[in-house]
Amino acid sequence: MTYDEIKEKLKEENYPNPIALGKGKAYKELKQQIFEATEFLDGESSAVFRAYCILNDITEVPTCPECGKKVNKKQNENVGESVYDTYTFTKFCSKKCARTSQLTVDKRMASIKAEYGDHNMRTERGQKEFRESFSTKYGEGVTHPMHVKEFADKALKTEDGQWRVTTEEFKAKRKETVENKS
Numbered sequence: 193m194t195y196d197e198i199k200e201k202l203k204e205e206n207y208p209n210p211i212a213l214g215k216g217k218a219y220k221e222l223k224q225q226i227f228e229a230t231e232f233l234d235g236e237s238s239a240v241f242r243a244y245c246i247l248n249d250i251t252e253v254p255t256c257p258e259c260g261k262k263v264n265k266k267q268n269e270n271v272g273e274s275v276y277d278t279y280t281f282t283k284f285c286s287k288k289c290a291r292t293s294q295l296t297v298d299k300r301m302a303s304i305k306a307e308y309g310d311h312n313m314r315t316e317r318g319q320k321e322f323r324e325s326f327s328t329k330y331g332e333g334v335t336h337p338m339h340v341k342e343f344a345d346k347a348l349k350t351e352d353g354q355w356r357v358t359t360e361e362f363k364a365k366r367k368e369t370v371e372n373k374s
Contacts, residue, residue, distance in 0.1 A: 193225045195246050202243060207276070210240040241265060244276045254281050258289035
């Protein structure tokens with residue numbers, strides 16, 4: 193039976209619920225046809241997932257764009273109108289391929305640029321651009337957030353709103369304590 197014939201049969205049966213399709217005796221023949229049409233899937237794939245492949249014209253397991261291995265199935269977070277959308281295929285075969293893929297790297301960089309601007313803090317050029325933009329925004333010579341009084345004051349307050357002690361006497365005592373522990 194072809195995919196189109198199975199799709200038609202599913203439509204005639206008003207898209208049976210997953211439990212009935214998986215275990216119901218009334219759909220035994222339909223289930224058998226679905227399994228035969230989707231032999232490319234592993235033996236553990238459910239009838240519902242196989243029906244998803246048929247409804248979406250998937251005739252083979254997709255491959256990873258990074259390494260060419262077959263990808264895995266996963267539970268779909270964005271289940272559509274149909275219960276047959278419960279599972280889908282992953283885009284990559286592994287987390288390693290997903291991390292190193294140029295598609296992912298480009299998307300990550302676009303997100304960083306959208307969130308933080310054009311500079312990338314991991315490069316010297318990015319750090320220089322950050323210092324320049326910070327100087328432009330907060331005044332000449334201000335190249336670090338702690339050079340801005342409101343940021344420094346906020347950093348020196350404890351969680352209960354009290355000020356941290358930053359006197360010279362306290363700094364000397366702290367230095368002495370650290371040296372004694374060494």
